[in-house]
Amino acid sequence: MGIVSFEVIYRGIFQRQLANKISRTLIFAAVKEGKHGLSFGRYSDSPERNGIPAKQFGYITDTPEELEEVSAQYEPKQVDVTICVDDTMCKGIESWAWYGLQPIVAVTKPGGTLIVTSNNSVADLVTHIHRRDTPYNVSIVKGGPSFAGLWVYKDDGTDARCLGAALKACPELSSMASLEAAILENIGGDHHVEAARESFEDARSDEIKPGEGNTEVPFTFELLGWDSMRPGVVIDAVGGHNGFGDSEDGYVPGRNPYFKKWSTRSMRPVLNFDTCTKCTLCWIACPDTVFDVTPDNYYDPNMDACCGCGVCEAICPVPDCITMVYETVFEDRDSQYQMWKDDKDGFVKYMGDKLSKGKVEHRHPITGLAGAFSGLGLEGAHNDSSFSTKSLKEL
Ligand code: SF4
Ligand code: SF4
Structure with missing residues (x-):
């Protein structure tokens, strides 16, 4: 199978638990298949500020040696799946971890998939996503940004639905049976399992061709190097x-x-x-x-x-x-x-x-x-404190 990797891009603190649930559950599912995996919150080693784009990511490998090898890098250079839980970040992201604006699909593999929680269409989102010279796919999980921050967990099914869509986009992540078992353990509740299953069934993706999208060149800065301090x-x-x-x-x-801040806003x-x-x-x-x-x-x-x-x-x-x-x-x-x-x-x-x-x-x-x-658009379509798959379908 080789190495499978993914990232979950979220708004710092406000959506931390949401990203954590998605990332960890994918690893739990893979481990149930006898794989090896690591879920990591890269920017937990930096001050994570409300609204600042941040990411969690994970690797799934066949052997512990492979896992050791990929874990030695700062973060994945390429991922099979990018999951973005606030569609305003399709405009690009600035973080504590780098200077300048990083396109949302900067490390999504050619032919990989960007999954976005959004009430917009793929065509609308692509007008914001910086164009690149390799194709990728976009799959939408319907809904606005969900609030699942550091101290609260918003049980609206966004995590389970992202997981179902991720499995559809990248079947190498795990089997549905393992994902369901991992959801029960890590998130809990049959309704989450059902939401993931329905999201898997409903998930569609559109191919974005090379050159499609926002023609703006993302801003970058020249930084001092170690030898020019x-x-x-x-x-x-x-x-x-x-x-x-x-x-x-x-x-x-x-x-x-060097830090423009606008990518922090919804x-x-x-x-x-x-x-x-x-x-x-x-x-x-x-x-x-x-x-x-x-x-x-x-x-x-x-x-x-x-x-x-x-x-x-x-x-x-x-x-x-x-x-x-x-x-x-x-x-x-x-x-x-x-x-x-x-x-x-x-x-x-x-x-x-x-x-x-x-x-x-x-x-x-x-x-x-x-x-x-x-400010995070948290009063969006499914901001109730509980959910049912029926209400999700009505969105
Ligand atoms: S009226 Fe409103 S927009 Fe105008 S200065 Fe006062 S606060 Fe600002
Ligand atoms: S302009 Fe308004 S929304 Fe923007 S940072 Fe200032 S107070 Fe907040």
Whole structure:
């Protein structure tokens, strides 16, 4: 059989348990077949921050020697299956573990499969996924991002359904009988076994041909190597700003050029500049100093820097002046203020289009806590505390 590998890409802390259940259960199933396996949370050795893309991965081998050999590398260079449990990460991921933006299929083998939990179509997702020169497949497990974080476990069947889809995409992982036994042991409950079985039956995948997808080149940075380190302090302070307060130039805060943060968000704020009263609250409350102050004292969220926490929407006193919208409906990170300045009617149409396609509903208008949780789109289609396969089918 050779070596089989997989990765589960998730949002740090918020989806940690979910990734853990998927990754460990695949290994448990393989071990039941007499294989050898390892499930590993690579970035548990780094500070895992809420929302930051992170990954768990696993290897399955025939012999312990093979397992030893593959385990010696930092992480798999290629995987048979990539499982992504929040479709907004199809736009690429930045992590603590590297600089720059990594395409979601960066290490998916040619002919391998990307499994995504999503309410969007494959065609919609592919517009965000960076193109590559080898084919791969995309399979969708229907549903929004599921909340199964460090201290809670959201029992909505997402783990079991991802497992069923993974087995369909890569039968070499294990037999269905072993997967079912592993689900019972590691997740528990006949309903999870049933959900995995149904997901296996229903799973379909579409082939993505070389050259299809987002033509943007993901940003990278040149880093100092071991032999080019400077003596003394090598971490440059974040630069200053241009202009200040209500000066003619406005105010653009200094930002870390090596960590843009936007891949941490599942939604972004859209501002209605026509109703903004310039009260400053969003600017003051934003935890990531995202707002540029414009020369005429509006507050323009910088879409490279926003992590999508939703605090600005929660604090804005003007109804519907800031609305959080799912990230997957955007293909740009342009300045909303500039769009509005250049063409006010055009911006109103842009805003209306984005809100109709992806407005995040049912967000708490006041508390930052609810806002932060909603920042992961956690109020999605199956966010109930329990599930049945019947309700899953109705999604
Ligand atoms: S969503 Fe959060 S990070 Fe983004 S602009 Fe609003 S407050 Fe700042
Ligand atoms: S909180 Fe709302 S009204 Fe106040 S400056 Fe920000 S966008 Fe404008």
